[in-house]
Amino acid sequence: MKTILEDIQQAVMRYAKIISKVLKVEVEIADENLVRVAGTGVFKNRINKSMLGEGYVYRTALRTGIPQIIKKPGDEKLCLPCPKCGNCEEKFEMCTPIKLGDDVIGVIGLVCFTDEQREYLMKDFDAYMEFLQQISEFISITAYERKEKLREQTLLKSLNLVIDKMDRGVIILNKKNKITHINKKAMEILNFIDNHFIHEIQIEEIGECIVDMHEYKLNINNQKFYVVGNIHEMGLNENQFDKIIIFQDNKRFKDIVTGVSNISKNIVCDDILGECERMLILKKNLKKIALSSSTVLITGASGTGKELFARAMHNEGSRKKEPFIAINCAAIPDALLESELFGYVKGAFTGASSSGKIGKFELANRGTIFLDEVGDMPLYLQTKLLRVLQDRRIIKVGSNKPVDIDVRVIAATNKNLVKLIEENKFREDLYYRLNVIPFNIPPLRERIQDIKILVNSFVDKYTKLLDKQFSSIHIDNEVWEVFYNYSWPGNIRELENTIEFMINMLGTDGKLTLDTVPNSVLSNERKVKESIREICNLKELEKNEINKALDIYGYSTQGKKAAAKKLGIGIATLYRKIEEYNLSK
Incomplete structure (x- = not known):
């Protein structure tokens, strides 16, 4: 292995010639192993030869680190x-001696072969000695720079080996913003093929921060690429390695951030279980509206699968390759909901991230945003949402700059928005903006014929999930009777939880009996049966409905006309029924 002076031999030889010309003596420079690396005059032909048999003075200087003078x-x-x-x-x-830190790495020797050389050197000995020491320091500095360069090259070689194994894209740039290294993952993300010559690159930061990473537009050879990542200054004294960009594909990274899994992406209309007439009509309509960009309002009781339908609408439409972003408006505190939806700029409020935050609407750009439980949104935010739906622009918290977006909105609620409007808890104009395409999902009690399909699907799911090894599961008829008679207030979610419980309770015989049915379902099923026995006769039902209509519309002539119209009977029939049931006020 070369010594450090051997590695900078050309520079050392130049210094030897300079010393010889200035001092008019012969010069030789040896390394720490007493190998002559430079020489002038008689020493010129002895370069790269060992001096171990003759360099006794030099050996002392190397050992002690002290200059030696032999008069x-x-x-x-x-x-x-x-x-x-x-x-x-x-x-x-x-x-x-030549020193590098605390180590002696070589020695500079001056030799006079004539009295004239000796007299010239002794004439101003102190000045020449200082000059020699300065040359020693220059060689030391050159050696240090070379050592640092070798160290950096080793580090960079190791760095390149590491980054080539990274699962993120990495590009290294020189001081002129040209690519000096690009790893395999970066070429894959950018779909880049040719890396045999240095490419110029232009970098533009766009958008805001996403989980402490920034969005960039890279322009390489007039091709544009959009990525998410960070740029780091390398801090090396090396022109070829000035900056490093570590990044991921923009769309893929947004999918990861928003928790969109492959399973949820693949949900389409045919994945929704149900064969009753209402469900078949719903699925047929779903495929129709999926191709539209109009806003949809999905209504239905909790647990009916509103998000499932929303995802299917997205995946059946033209935006299926773009993000689907879901947010539960009821699950986020009012104070945070605005920044979650629209994002914020740095310094927008106390505790805000110094790099800002991108909101769900911006994440969903060109795709779909699903606003679940929209009926729980506070009134002040309803106003801002209305503006977004009208203008297709958002304004981040702490900013006045509008950001254009192209997002399809699907909203959902289990509440009666009309009633909330009457109570001044929901904006009427927002309701009409959201309810462009109404989509109502029936509760499970209104699609009893689908229970068998759903149960079989959940049984298959949880026997696999809970590792229950049975070739088939038998469900007793008594269990089916309970399921058909129960009202299922929690809808499909409650049915799924019930099956999960029953599979956990499953015995070694592989049978689901009444013993495995949760008590909450059994006891409520009995109450349902009892309520069914308390059937009102038709006259009672008619009396109650007429009375209800009169209470709503009033007993005036106009009120009675409106009540008769709502009941679907003539005004003369209504008067007769009022007299029959003694309903006059």
Whole structure:
């Protein structure tokens, strides 16, 4: 392995020539192993030769780190081991060590072979000695720079090996913003093929911060690429390695951030279980409206699968390759909901991230946003949502700059929005903006014929999930009777939870019996049966409905006309029924 002076031999030889010309003496420079790396005059032909058999003075300088001066070569104590002792042709010799930190890495030797050389050197000895020490320092600096360069090259080589194994894209740039290294993952993300020559790159930061990463537009050879990542200054004294960009594909990263899994992406209309007439009509309509960009309002009781339908609408439409972003408006505190929906700029409020935040609407750009439980949105935010739906622009918290968006909105609620409007808890104009395409999902009690399909699907799911090893599961008829008679207030979610419980309770015989049915379902099923027995006769039902209509519309002539119209009977029939049931006020 080369010593550090051997590695900078060309520079050392130049310094040797400079010393020789200035001091008019012969110069030789040896490394720490006493190998001559430079020489002038008689030493010129002895370069790269070992001096172990003759360099006794140099050996002392290397060992002690102290300059040595031999005024009478051949007669000094240091010369005694030398084979030329007593018969030396040299007239004067001196040397000074070359240091790198605390280590001595070589020695510079000056040799006079004539009295004229000796007299010239001794004439201004102190000044020449200082000059020699300065040259020693220059060589030391050159050695240090070379050592640092070798170290950095080793580090960079190791760095390149590491980044080539990374699962993120990495591009290294020089000081002129040209690519000097690009890893395999980066080429895959950018669909880049040719990396055999240096490419110019232009970088533009766009958008806001996403989980402490920024959006960039990269322009490489007039091709545009959109990525999410960070740019780091490398801080190396090396022109070829100035900056490093670590990034991921923009769309893929947004999918990860929003928790969109492959399973949820693949949900389409045919994945929704149900074969009753109402469900078949719903699925048929779903495929129709999926191709539209109009806003949809999905209504239905909790647990009916509103998000499932929303995802199917997205995946059946033209935006299926773009993001689907879901947010539950009831699950986020009012104070945070605005920033979650629209994002914020840095410094927007106390505790805000210094790099800002991108909101769900911006994440969903070109795709679909699903606003679940929209009926729980506070009134002040309803106003802002209305503006977004009208203008197709958002304004981040703490900013006045509008951001254009192209997002399809699907909203959902289990509440009666008309009633909330009457109570001044929901904006009427927002309701009409959301309810462009109404989509109502029936509760499970209104699609009893689908229970068997759903149960079989959940049984299959949880026997696999809970590792229940049965070739088939038998469900007793009594269990089916309970399921058909129960009202299922929690809808499909409650049915699924019930099946999960029953599979956990499953015995070694592989049978689902009444013993495995949750008590909450059994007891409520009995109450349903009892309520069914308390059937009102038709006259009672008619009386109650007429009475209800009159309470709503009033007993005036106009009120009675409106009530008769709502009941679907003539005004004369209504008067007769009022008299029959004694309903006059």
